[in-house]
Amino acid sequence: MSQPVSVPASGDRRRHAAPAHLTFFHGPMDCGKSTLALQVDHNQSRQGRQGLRLTQGDRSRAPQISSRVGLSREAVELDADTDVRLMVRDRWAGGHRVDYVVVDEAQFLTGRQVEQLAELVDESHVDVYAFGLTTDFRAELFPGTRRLFELADVVQRIQVEVLCWCGAPGLLNARVVDGAMVREGETVVVADTAPGPSEEDTRYQVLCRRHHVRGQLGPTPTGPGQLSFPGQQLADGQVSVR
Ligand SMILES: Nc1ncnc2c1ncn2[C@@H]1O[C@H](COP(=O)(O)OP(=O)(O)O)[C@@H](O)[C@H]1O
Ligand SMILES: Cc1cn([C@H]2C[C@H](O)[C@@H](COP(=O)(O)O)O2)c(=O)[nH]c1=O
Secondary structure, three states: OOOOOOOOOOOOHHHOOOOOOEEEEEEOOOOOHHHHHHHHHHHHHHOOOOEEEEEOOOOOOOOEEEOOOOOEEEOEEOOOOOOHHHHHHHHHHOOOOOOEEEEOOHHHOOHHHHHHHHHHHHHHOOEEEEEEEOEOOOOOEOHHHHHHHHHOOEEEEOOOOOEOOOOOEOOEEEEEEOOEEEOOOOOOOOOOOOOOOOOOOEEEEEEOHHHHHHOOOOOEEEEOOEEEOOOOEOOOOOEOOO
8 A cells, every 4th residue: 555645634524524435436447437426426525525636548538527528527537647646735725625536548557556545544534435437448447446346335236238239238349440340459548439431540449248259249240231240250240459
């Protein structure tokens, strides 16, 4: 664990005597994480609590939390070197309260940053709400997600079901490059689930486990009444994956 940093307790503590919590909401892409992050922020601030919104690598490439429902709010952009305890301490030094922290794209946090968030909860009574992907395109936990699973007081899978093309619940994220699912590459590649303007763009597609394992992206309409499978289709209906 990282060394504690002295951060004063929140001035709001008397009005919120319940212990603070580190809560982690997780799921695949497109399940409503950013929407929920903005709702939590809205509901907290509506009750007079003051918060800090944090993000890293939002799809919009702007320092904001943006939801596909159409909402967005500005947020402080983190990088791997940001010490979130010092960030909160700076706010306090500037005369601002920080009663809660909302962190979107929490899968990109380092393990140390998750530990810093836990310290803010335990030592400074700041409520932390983190929102992030469960697994990467290889169906493996992101490091930040793993540490949140280890340390969070409350871990909740987001309830909204994203559906695979077959209709089954989609829990895994496929990375699609030039129309084909890939299983090798950098862990972090910021992109959307919507196809990009160019065919060479990377995009993601949420799949059920079976179709993630098989690498099947599903049929795409090619014309009236016609369907084609992306990638090279094999005899047994599977699609070759790079
Ligand atoms: N036009 C729309 N009408 C209603 N809901 C929508 C619309 N577009 C997107 N959504 C909802 O937004 C969700 C994606 O929300 P978002 O917060 O961007 O997801 P995440 O942050 O998990 O990637 C979709 O699962 C869907 O429920
Ligand atoms: C699976 C996976 C995703 N990413 C990126 C792609 C997006 O920019 C974000 C997730 O955004 P969302 O708010 O959940 O829609 O993460 C990545 O970098 N690596 C991956 O393996």
